Amino acid sequence: MERARIYDVRNGNTDYQNLLSHNKRFIFWDDAILQNARPGDIVFFVNREKREVLYAVATDAVRVGIRNPRSWLKEFEYQGCIYGSREGDDFRKYEVRQQAAIPEGWKWTKPLRHNGIADLWGTGTRDNTTRLARVQDLRQLFPAGPALEMLERCSLHVEGANMTINETKVEMQLVTLPGSENGLNRAKNEHNGITFGHPYRQLLVAVKTKPFLLLSGVSGTGKSWLVRKLAYMTCADPALRNARYPGNFEMIRVRPDWHEPDDLLGYLATRGDTARYHCPDLLRFIVKACRYPHIPFFACLDEMNLARIEHYFPDFLSILETARQEGGTRVYDAFISGHNVAVYSQLDPGFWTKLGIEGDSRLQSCFLERGIAMPANLTLIGTINTDETTHTLSQRVLDRTMVIETQGIDMEYGLSSPAETWEYPDTYEAVTVLTTGKVNSAEAYKNSPKTGGRVIRELKRLQDILKDSPFALSYRVRDDVLLYCAYNEALAANGAMPGNWLNTCLDEVICMKILTRIAGDDADCGNIIEELKVATRQYPACQQKLSKIQYQLRKTGLTFL
Template sequence: MISDIEYVWVERINLGNEDMKENFERTIKNGVEINEKLEVILKEVLGEEEYSDFVTRDNGRKKVRFWGKGQSYERYGLPDFGDMIILIGYQRGRYEPAMFIGITSRTYNDERLRGYLRNHTDVTWNEPDKFPNVFFVKLREYMDERLAKEVGELFDAGQLIPPRGSLSKIPISKFSEENQQKLLTIRDQLLSEVHIIMDKLSISTLGDEKVNLLWKYLLSKGFLYPKHLVSQFYVALKTKGFVILSGLTGTGKTKITQELAELLDPSKENFLFLPIRPDWRDSKALLGYYNPLTDEYHRTKLLGFLLRAVEDYQNNRANAKLYFLLLDEMNLAHVEYYFADFLSVLESGRDENGFSKEPLRLHDNDEIAKKQGIPKEFKLPPNLYIIGTVNMDETTYAFSPKVLDRAFVVEFHDVDLGNYPPAGGNSSENFEGLRDSLLCDLRGSNGKFLANRKKEINEVVNELKTKEYWQILQDLNRALEPYDLHFGYRVVDEIALFFKNAKESEGKGIVKFESHDEIFDLALLMKVLPKFHGNRKKLEKPLKEVLKFCSGESLEISIDNLGRAEIVEILKNWQVQKNNFRFKHTAKKVLHMLRQLYEIGFASFS
């Protein structure tokens, strides 16, 4: 794994040593409350900006977390600005699965700070003069048995002062690939909260410069999206070509589509923004209609756009341009009414040339075809990408499960006000090659864009069958079958294609996922849960079955006995609790749906 992290500091907290345990609980676990005197000292030592980054608020009280090392460590090196540290409990030969992972300040040896610690041993350290080297930490608590186990196994190799030293410096390359990915993701999350470090390191140092380029591009344009969301949207679009973006208003659903389309075609000629009207009852507003009174076909802007995409693909094949149709506020009218023809054609499959097997039928008048150049029917080309945005309120219609099942649904719910507005990333970064990379990636190795023949799909499914995820799919489907919520072959095909496309695009540096688990997790979220729609009696047990498949080894609560109060508590503390789940995104959505069931007696995916 390529990463800018060269090493990770590990501080082993000997819980059998009462002084060390007490110091840890005061200055790391609980944090030290900042009074006026300490605030003055901290601002003088750290400076105003660094002080504001390492101060946290707990129930309205300002606190700071820090740790210290003795003089014997000075010649071995100590944590510096932006380093990563793991503080983990150790007792009787066993490492605790709960640990604190953080980003450090530089290490300070300051008499003013030591003087304060000396005078406040009741709330800081016992015998503070033993630890003159102090570093501050921006941290979170994580629960991860597999990571804790590997930290314990690697600690001795990096121990600075064997055999009794408590600080170790472990090269990142020593960790397994899975844990390297975890640590890099955690560091990115923490760095996003430490603005002065972000300014010094710049966004390009959060990973290799040629990794996650699409997210970095959007950030450079001033748009703040979670990294997984950008990757999820892009790969879903590459896999299916029909994506629904749902969630909170004002979270950038329309913008992400516009920015991607403009990146691929700066002229904007191949992008159509189509606002949906609430009075649409059939496809006439989309495709037009034949008027027998005038003996003419009423042509719409969308029809012209679609015919242009067809002509481009017929003439240029692999070199054709990409066409993006954005249906804004898609559910202001009944999608099942005005978009019914499209839904049927999109699911008809692809012929040997890449076009949809079934056509959209317009009219049966030979003269219209001759005079106006409007064909009686036409098939949808594979270079057409359809995106719909959705907002849920009293003025809109809910989607039926069959519509959601035929699309990839990406939810925009995460709002990070602490980092808004974004700094814009590294404005000097060169994105000139990104457009070519995206075009090449979306056109595919065979130059057929979205066209996947059944033989090719079967090969992808067989590849997935060699991984443990196949067994998970089988077991999950069996668990859902008694509730008539199991899934069919199309869902399996699309999960397999999403998994293959995600790895392919990640290998080109376009997107980035935490792990293969996250890829599979996002596929489950988009393709399995949309069928869940109904009352508590229908959904409670199957939702808990899904949650069981999402849980990790460290989850100690009984899922069968989960009630509203427990679910709300888990969601409130999600940053810590999410580490108890292997498939975090699906688990979080299931928990939200269960909460809905308990509050109003009904739940749906969107």
Template sequence: MTCLLDLTYYQSLFNEDNTEIRCRKVLDEIAPVIKPLFQWFIESIGVPLGTEFIIKSYDTTLSTTYSDARNPTYAEKKKDSNIGRKYFIKLNRKVDENEYNLLTLEFDGINRMMMFHSELNFIPFWAWVRNDKIHNVLRAIPSHYSIFTGWTEKTIIEKDEFTQYIKACVKPRKRPWFQIGTSLPLEGHIEEKALQSELVDAWEKLGGFRQFYNEEIDVSKKAYDALLSLASTRNIQEIRLLGRNYSVDISAVENEKTNGKRQAFFIHDGDQLVTKGVLYYLQYHDKNSPFQTIIVQLEGHNHIFTNAREIIGSNVKDWWITKVFATHNLDNQAVMNEAMRLLQAHDFHVDGTSYCVGAFNNETQSFVEGVEIVKKKFIVSALLFAHASKKLELPSEELLSETEGESDIENEEGLEPNFTFHEINNMISTSQFTFSKEIIRDLHLNLTSLDDKHFVLLSGISGTGKTQLCRLYANAVYGLEYESENPYFTIIPVRPDWTDASALFGYYSSFEKRYVKTEFLNVLLNALKEREKPHFILLDEMNLARVEYYLSDYLSAVESRKEIPLHQDDSITDIPRKLVIPPNVYVLGTLNVDETTHSISDKVLDRAFVMTLSDVDFDSYWERANQDLKAALSREFHILRELHQTLSRFELHFGYRSMGEMLQKLYANFQLPDEHQMDPMDALDRVISEKVLTKIRGDERIAEMLSGLELWMEGNLLPNSASLQHVKRMKEELEYYGATQFWR
């Protein structure tokens, strides 16, 4: 006996206003009837279910929505949901991680119709438009079948308007889904056998369209598999460019949104990162291409963008790529000629504006030269394109004589960087300054742990050697002593009137008709010319101005790897219109905290490593002191060290600079003829008064410190010492006014 399906009743279930009840009834009364019918259909057309062909239904979504609608936490959100106003079951083809719909039976309560269709997204249609197959595809759709779009209310797109519709979707990035099939009203009754016959009929009538669809799926898989074979290798360790060897570090493959993979690579000259690039292996590029695409991005620009279908077909196919340059301020033909010349010099086959990266054997589905060689050619060609178009200025052994003098930095013969920690540590620890291995190591890791972002802030009390440490480190990288002039280390004092990025990057003066450069900009321009050399910039006392005001453009550019616009004047040739921050720029900043400085915003702190240099090691300092000074001032030093310990408990201690200057004055007094010398204790009293007490100020919180200081001075200085009198006065003022300071 043939059963009748009551479609009118199904429609009434879809019309139920209560989401919870609607989902439950669809699950209980429609799903159990439709699933066996669809299973019979699958068996009748002989499709083997398993790893490639699978059945999917709406059941999971309905069950989840039903549970959520019963949960007070989610019930309000589900109240107006359209889930449960339809039911579908579909046959999908699974290829790797992707699923493609071959046929769907859908009961659409929103549009009141029963549909038999194949549902697919925008990308295959875009591909058919691009490869001129769209007219054949549309002819394969039966004349009485429609192209629907829309999840809620369905719209029919006429076939003679469909190609233009697809083209109109590309630029605004509209990516609709389509249903190719036929429909019946969701009303009255239908026999089960009639429904099964409709399914079989739809399967047969969509056979021609499905053939195009399966071909598209298959060629997409082959092309994408070829790209993933390139992604699989990380064995490239070295490349040679313009006569120089570079090391290559290739990261693991990561997911790129939902349409492909990405893989970062790093080009080093010794320990210095020259540039960082990204290889994209995409099933399609949402903006520009429906085909399987490989992109090589450097310095924020796509220097290679091509699809892998060029090599899919039969036998062996060479992978020729046509290059186009579209720079704004260069002669693009000259850039092209230089790029092709460079490719030929690096053993590429070149034909006009095209070049070959390898050959693909379609029988074995592998690259003839091996994936390492082909992948290396992609990386090398992208680097050469970036060099030719002035996006990345690579050093060239063969062009040294031509480029000599282009950099503002005087060439230092034999001055090569070395970031080996034990060598840096040895140079700093054997210098005249006192820094522990822990501090040196911390600075080293903060500066070098991130390949393309180097920003370290050093805070702490004045005189602890923040500036000296920065200079020591930069010089140690180049094997220079502290006193040596390092052309790759620049100290830039920050001014309180810095209120925007022009303080760092300069500005175009419309009055003078020229670009006003800054020292910071000069360093960046030199760093772009000498990518293999680390360039250190120290922004001294950087919080004298608001850091986020003048440094925001720099921080944003480093974080996003985007270019900073500088000007738009075609007549300016020595300054680029836009500037990218290269990875060989290391920015350090010293911070002091007092009433003349500004606090540092979270935006800045989030992008920096912050070190605090407040602890001082006067024992090590004394060991390195001049022997004659040590013999003359042993007593004074130990008294000053005791004073430091007394003040350090209240965070009012002094640093190496103050200690050194006090000892130097005491030693200068010691070297005077006897008849002109101050009494040693009187001299000690004076340096304490002049270099230590001047910084004391505060409220009742320093009362204990002043009392302790008074007792210490009574035991270590002369009874009538000026320092003791100052401390007594400050104690009295504190008791009377509630606050005090050295200055009156």
């Protein structure tokens, strides 16, 4: 298991503010203080004066403090920003995975040593009673998320301990859990992330950019297979690794007669004095995702355009627009309000059982207070077929999603070489990609001005062509394109990037977000297609897509997704 430590930031320590990034995504710290630090180490930076705690992971990025010859200040530069430092010391970057507020009255059960450093896990950790007391102290600050998972791993292998936690007697029976060794190996191998050349990079980065995706193509090209594959690649919790399918995956088969949101979110049915809540599979899966916030969850809505998406999916389309950051986590408005949850749970005695949380008082209380909302770790991926039995997609839907088109099949796949199988991997690098380093579009633009400037210039060129048409670009399109390119650029930390990586990303995302919107007859889009072909000469995927659209237009008089 990786080493885990606490660093208690004492009053008056100005290094904390000098070394913390403006967006609190990372913090540098002196290797002379956190001695023998290595990539993958866990550090909880606890700052009681600022009333905040950071759960951070050490990286291999190190900067040396130097004296500025003009200002005589001791500092170093990173990503265009200046950080205060000591001259000649090495400062290591720690990526912040989660942050939390320290409530009034919180304190350490047992004060830390004079240097403010204590081990939570390591080869020299022997005082388990003190260590577990500090784990419990931190668990009060992190009731959920990746920090809580880390703290629970720090509690393994201990037979038992009796202690007082914040003036309350606690008896702890902490034993090695079944399969926990696999969990420890998984966690250790989780930090690297994927490289730009990863075979599923485009899909993984699209998922990180947008919680609602569409996979399009003719029937039988492996669209739902891809979603299930993603689930296997990210099922990092042993409790979810079922023998037949991963527990973070759910297949929802759309019916042609769906026309109400109730088909996905359920409804209360009454007959006489009896009331029962009809709980669909998707609602139950949403609740399940809330129980595992550290694991990506995927709901595959198969053949989504068999029914009109705008009719049965409007609640989701609206809720996606309410996304915002609270406490470092993405949150949404509730599908089912806290008031309605209270009503349903009172009228239907089996309500909590149907949701799968009959014994989980914590989650029940959360739903009663805040309602049932879309969790940040859930991605909805719809598959759509392009044939005469399906409905076309409106601009309202296309504006709120990213469309990835699956290509034609390889006739030799699985014949001359072994086909890919649905198996759990030994390592879970994909989890890191999806759960860390999320930013908003403004942060993405500021963090990498050179890349952001190139993206905006390209969008302006395309907007000049589309501005007077029904396909004009929106702020949603701009934000998704910026984020997609920024998340791809971040993969440079995991390995070498090709020199034309940004061209590749722009080629992919223009297809996903812009060209999918081009639909209509020759009067609507004939000239626009010609202009776009000229404007995207450097992008091969765009050229292929536009040629396909143009062929469809000439053959049928109409073009559509």
